[in-house]
Amino acid sequence: MRTTGSTPGKRLWPRVLAAVLVLLAVLAAAVLALVGNYFYNFALNPRSPAAFAPTADVVGSDAGTSGDGATKSDNLWLVENAEDVSLTSRDGLALHAYRVEGAQPHRYAVVCHGYQSNASQTGGFARRFHDMGYTVLAPDARGHGLSGGDYIGMGWPERRDIVDWCAQIAAQDPLAEIVLFGISMGGATVMMASGEADLPANVRAVVEDCGYTSAWDEFAGQLRELFGLPAFPILDVTNLVTRLRAGWDMREASAVNQVARSVTPTLFIHGDADTFVPFWMLDAVYGAAACEKEKLVVPGAAHAQAAAVDPELYWGTVEEFLAGHVG
Template sequence: MPTAATTILVILGALVITLIAASLHFYQVAVSRKGNKKAMSSSPDLEQDDNPFTPPEVMAWVREQPLEDVSIVSHDGLTLRGYYLPASRPSDRTVILAHGYTGDAIGNMSALAKLYHESLGYNVLMPDARGHGRSDGEYIGFGWHERKDYGKWIDYVIGRVGAGSQIVLHGISMGGATVLMASGEKLPDQVRGIVSDCAYTSAKDILSYQLKRLFKLPAVPFVPLTSLVCRLRAGYLFGEASAEKQVARSTKPILFIHGEADTFVPFEMVHRLYDSCVSIKEKLVIPNAGHAVAYFTDRELYAGALRSFLGRFVHDRSAAAEESRVPAQVNG
């Protein structure tokens, strides 16, 4: 007959094995590129339209554009790919867009690309994040490794457009967290502003929230254990991937945007991010907007706030130069 001590050891052993298995599974679901993301993508907190980010008129516009395939090599040797679209008139202003979790550049960011290109006159760079789209990578960095990738993309733009470049980083969801995490790094003077739309405070916070909301499981012990798995397999801990900590080091102007009805990345997170930010900052709340659809919910409000923010820090030198070439009128 087994003793009480043996029974306890067996139970503890089974519990440990169960926790390890659950952590490995959660890593596959949340972090691994090959993992099944159906639970996340089918969340009731997300728009379930067939293609909420690229309505037909936007896709028609994309097909007409002379998109150039471009690539860089990351600090850890991955080939990262994207699309470059020069402005209709020569410009030193470039936006680097950052898409969301499990998305891709064309599928997530084309509407904003059209806004920047057609209405604002910017060059547009749309990268596929590591582990997404056409880029290399076997895991998702939740913005932490991607922050360094965006440093490389910034260098690419400066090398292409010139030392006089004026660069804006604009991300949505995980892309928003990515550009906020990049904001805490030493960025060149050419980066004039950052726009973050519906970003989370940290990978730890959003995964803890989603674990409870989607799977009815507590954060402890699953998130800490999965974080250790992530450290071993992907090289980072969830707590490291913190936009909230990075904006506390930022020196760049930041526009924080969030939909008031967002329950996928809780609306309250934008207030924490804004309050933690030590640089010049603005906040835009879009009423009735769910996750990642703030622009589509109120395009006029979104575009107006964006234009106003960018107008403070990014200057249309091509327009100024053109005006200087217009002959002065002589009265009389």
């Protein structure tokens, strides 16, 4: 009597196929992990040899001049006239800032620098606020300048650092009236800080210059611009690496969501020739803002160059806006 059944080859084939699929899945996961770590180091690890090294005209590290090209002397003025002050972040980082005392009592301007820059490069902005009588506090964001930290938070963890810098000022001077100013990543930072429930009431106004809608939007745009790549799956994997290595989520880092919670009057500034933080982002954050708000568009200004392109319009608008909310 004959019996029928599977031959050894037929029984082996499903196992071989399964093994191949598992191997391919493991290889794909390994490649994605490598890609995610590469782009994390490229964008968010300032101490990595692979870190993005943008030019000053891209990130605006030389922005903030009065239009006369005096940035280097302004930066030197800031460092030479400032005292070094410190703060311990909520997660234990040693943070640094420059502070220059102003002529007007109880007036403070917290000046936040851009991506891959540092506080010592904000002399142009700092000096203009100081000329208006403000005591200027220029913090080094975590992972930048003299502050601790080994990653860039694109404004999201930094928002709490700014809240705490403001709380420190208010504790030292209960009558303090504080203005938050930021450019590029600093602009996103002050927008994100403005939506925090524990932001001291001493903060009277926010001025943001060319801040982005969210970290996710900004990186998705740069993936297309610099590499010609789509956000999925690269940004998703990079975000997972960011959560594991830095503890924050790109999807949560939204200036749009934060200004929708803000009650602090805000001036939104953007150059209409900005492509690094695209001009369309201005209307997105402005439209989302629930607070009292104004908008300034500087024609012909590229990223972080609005103050240099038309200083009279820029600073005239800033001073007029602040006059309605400070002092």
